[in-house]
Amino acid sequence: MKKMKTILTAGALAVSAMSAVWFAGATQANEPGVIEFNEAEVSRILRHGPWPMKWSPDPSNRVSGNTHAVDLGERLFFDEKLSANDKVSCGTCHIAEYNWTDGVKRNQGLALVDRNTPTLMNMRHHRWFALDGAADSLWSQSIRPILDARELGSNAAHVAQYLRKDADLSCRYEKTFGISPSKQDDEAVLVGVGKVMAAFQETLTTEFTPFDQFRDALARGDKAAAGLYPRDARRGLQIFIGKGICSTCHTGPMFTNGEFHDIGVSHFIEGGSKKVDGGRHDGIKLLLGSKFNLLGPYNDDATRATATKTTHLKPERRNFGEFKVPSLRNVGYTGPYMHSGEMMTLEQVVRHYSELNIERLHTDGESLLRPLKLTQRESADLVAFLQTLNMDRAPPWRGKEYAMPPCTVGSKAVVEDNYAAP
Amino acid sequence: MPKFLRLLLCVGLLAGPVAWAAAPLPIFDAHIHYSQEAWERMPPKEAIALLRKAGVKRALVSSTNDDGNQKLYAEAPDLILPSLRTYRTRADISAWFKDETVATYLRERLKKYRYAAIGEFHVFGADVDAPVARQVVQWAKQYKLFLHAHSDADAVERIFKQDPDARVLWAHSGFERPDKVREMLRKYKNLWCDLAFRNDHAPGGKLDSDWRAAFMEFPDRFMVGTDTYTAERWHYVVEHANWSRGWMTELPLEVAERVAYKNGDAIFGNAMKP
Numbered sequence: 001m002k003k004m005k006t007i008l009t010a011g012a013l014a015v016s017a018m019s020a021v022w023f024a025g026a027t028q029a030n031e032p033g034v035i036e037f038n039e040a041e042v043s044r045i046l047r048h049g050p051w052p053m054k055w056s057p058d059p060s061n062r063v064s065g066n067t068h069a070v071d072l073g074e075r076l077f078f079d080e081k082l083s084a085n086d087k088v089s090c091g092t093c094h095i096a097e098y099n100w101t102d103g104v105k106r107n108q109g110l111a112l113v114d115r116n117t118p119t120l121m122n123m124r125h126h127r128w129f130a131l132d133g134a135a136d137s138l139w140s141q142s143i144r145p146i147l148d149a150r151e152l153g154s155n156a157a158h159v160a161q162y163l164r165k166d167a168d169l170s171c172r173y174e175k176t177f178g179i180s181p182s183k184q185d186d187e188a189v190l191v192g193v194g195k196v197m198a199a200f201q202e203t204l205t206t207e208f209t210p211f212d213q214f215r216d217a218l219a220r221g222d223k224a225a226a227g228l229y230p231r232d233a234r235r236g237l238q239i240f241i242g243k244g245i246c247s248t249c250h251t252g253p254m255f256t257n258g259e260f261h262d263i264g265v266s267h268f269i270e271g272g273s274k275k276v277d278g279g280r281h282d283g284i285k286l287l288l289g290s291k292f293n294l295l296g297p298y299n300d301d302a303t304r305a306t307a308t309k310t311t312h313l314k315p316e317r318r319n320f321g322e323f324k325v326p327s328l329r330n331v332g333y334t335g336p337y338m339h340s341g342e343m344m345t346l347e348q349v350v351r352h353y354s355e356l357n358i359e360r361l362h363t364d365g366e367s368l369l370r371p372l373k374l375t376q377r378e379s380a381d382l383v384a385f386l387q388t389l390n391m392d393r394a395p396p397w398r399g400k401e402y403a404m405p406p407c408t409v410g411s412k413a414v415v416e417d418n419y420a421a422p
Numbered sequence: 423m424p425k426f427l428r429l430l431l432c433v434g435l436l437a438g439p440v441a442w443a444a445a446p447l448p449i450f451d452a453h454i455h456y457s458q459e460a461w462e463r464m465p466p467k468e469a470i471a472l473l474r475k476a477g478v479k480r481a482l483v484s485s486t487n488d489d490g491n492q493k494l495y496a497e498a499p500d501l502i503l504p505s506l507r508t509y510r511t512r513a514d515i516s517a518w519f520k521d522e523t524v525a526t527y528l529r530e531r532l533k534k535y536r537y538a539a540i541g542e543f544h545v546f547g548a549d550v551d552a553p554v555a556r557q558v559v560q561w562a563k564q565y566k567l568f569l570h571a572h573s574d575a576d577a578v579e580r581i582f583k584q585d586p587d588a589r590v591l592w593a594h595s596g597f598e599r600p601d602k603v604r605e606m607l608r609k610y611k612n613l614w615c616d617l618a619f620r621n622d623h624a625p626g627g628k629l630d631s632d633w634r635a636a637f638m639e640f641p642d643r644f645m646v647g648t649d650t651y652t653a654e655r656w657h658y659v660v661e662h663a664n665w666s667r668g669w670m671t672e673l674p675l676e677v678a679e680r681v682a683y684k685n686g687d688a689i690f691g692n693a694m695k696p
Contacts, residue, residue, distance in 0.1 A: 266654070267654050268463070268653070268654060274463075274464075276654045276657040278657075278658075281658075281661075312626065314625075314626035314627055316621045316625070316626075317619065317621060317658065317662065317665070318619075318621065320654075320655065320658050320661075321652070321654055321655075358512065358515075359457075359486075359512040359652075360652050362619060362649070362651050
């Protein structure tokens with residue numbers, strides 16, 4: 001498993017002669033001068049927090065935040081019997097110790113997939129799901145791999161039948177939804193499975209990071225604490241919010257705007273050079289064609305406010321080759337990078353932006369993107385900053401021991417049993 | 423505008439969008455690139471097959487460098503209208519207009535091959551008055567070629583100052599708002615517009631009212647274009663053609679036919695004839 005590099009190195013606080021300017025580390029021989037953050041920069045830095053973000057259960061999923069749903073969702077997430085060959089589960093590619101991704105370029109369920117496995121960390125804060133945004137809710141996204149022929153290769157009938165036949169799962173389903181899967185049609189049970197899996201994934205969140213410590217220290221005016229942030233990371237942060245204009249898209253506490261962009265990466269599908277991944281363009285078409293989208297009958301939100309974002313969605317030509325801007329939280333754990341996993345390291349990612357191939361960018365497309373032409377030192381600093389977005393310890397495995405006791409048949413639904421959202 | 427066309431338009435306007443024939447509209451694609459990665463990934467035979475599959479009856483094509491263009495033209499002279507791009511590599515994009523080595527390259531190509539246009543080139547404002555850009559405008563006059571200009575309105579006006587009889591195909595219609603495009607079309611009778619790489623005329627696939635007014639005022643001056651600026655974009659040609667046919671259903675058939683292919687046929691129809 002990947003090891004996280006030591007992040008917190010001793011820093012020194014330089015005393016500012018000017019108010020409202022933050023010094024960042026003492027000057028040393030061979031080092032650039034003291035890094036200062038002016039007021040505008042401090043303001044930009046503060047926008048990347050606080051962490052954790054507030055969260056409330058998803059209105060489109062009536063069991064979002066429900067402890068029984070989380071328990072059942074976790075069991076099903078790792079249950080290979082949902083798949084067509086009883087050998088693949090969601091956990092095949094989303095591995096806890098790998099930050100809920102898998103550490104490989106492209107993984108294989110029943111067959112090789114076209115894209116890199118995205119992390120599930122902090123999914124509850126996203127607006128669109130999957131790299132192409134083909135789902136508008138976490139629960140509908142959870143259904144897609146079950147049905148995809150290359151992933152679990154299953155179908156509603158198989159999933160529903162399995163739950164109905166398994167007394168324990170059936171009991172937990174009834175506890176969660178207040179109705180036995182035997183009394184629902186296949187598709188309703190499939191949706192139920194998607195919703196409990198979503199409830200489980202909503203519990204997967206990253207922890208406080210060295211960057212958060214620095215950001216919060218700035219926010220409360222604690223210069224001593226801010227001074228502990230490593231000098232190279234400070235310089236990298238200054239590039240990130242400054243000349244790199246990275247924070248334009250990797251914005252906010254999640255370090256993503258949650259939208260889709262073309263950053264000049266090839267979107268031919270590797271191994272089949274004639275095939276192209278249409279990205280967001282195709283994702284929108286899939287989303288609008290899905291009976292599980294928020295415009296459909298399975299949205300539990302009576303107000304339908306959650307569906308507003310989907311209502312006016314149409315694929316446009318600029319969407320062709322756009323992919324979702326990933327969150328950078330725990331980015332050191334999410335490699336390989338890019339939608340196709342073509343870049344193995346953060347150094348390669350930074351080099352991509354530094355040497356951006358303008359031939360791949362339309363002159364009137366992503367107008368912000370220009371080659372950054374970073375020096376070796378600047379590139380290293382940017383990577384050092386990105387590494388401070390990792391939490392201190394590897395994502396913990398939840399353990400094979402489930403918190404819930406064996407289920408007793410006949411229990412009533414306990415939808416009020418919600419856990420407290422942080 | 424010819425009288426017969428005005429009459430047809432009046433009928434169209436009164437009747438609104440008309441029932442469409444079963445066969446999909448042919449497309450004149452005024453903005454295709456076939457640059458090196460494209461021809462390496464998609465050889466000419468495949469590229470031509472894809473254009474035909476999309477229902478593209480003719481296409482104005484340029485490539486960086488020009489070799490791709492010639493490969494494609496050799497494969498389907500009935501379909502391809504070659505346009506000479508001013509770039510040997512994409513790196514020429516920012517300074518071609520003042521680079522004498524580009525002029526040498528263009529001079530040689532013009533002597534060796536036949537073209538329907540020069541472009542698509544990128545030039546903005548006063549840069550079009552630089553020596554090589556001026557030379558290009560003069561070559562267009564000499565060889566009776568269109569200028570496919572990815573330019574702002576200022577550069578387009580400067581081209582017409584250099585040669586009032588120049589014929590300009592305004593790439594992406596300068597990314598200007600429809601009222602500005604109409605203003606330019608009123609001012610310059612030899613200005614035509616492509617709609618490549620923009621969505622604002624049909625956001626969400628629905629025709630925008632301001633653009634509709636532009637198409638109705640100048641039904642004989644607009645063309646569509648895919649803009650295959652990366653190799654992957656070739657896989658968008660079919661989608662683009664279908665998308666264009668979609669929003670055109672909101673136009674009277676006669677206008678839709680003109681924007682879809684008749685305007686391209688009318689102005690480029692004889693370009694490659696001996």
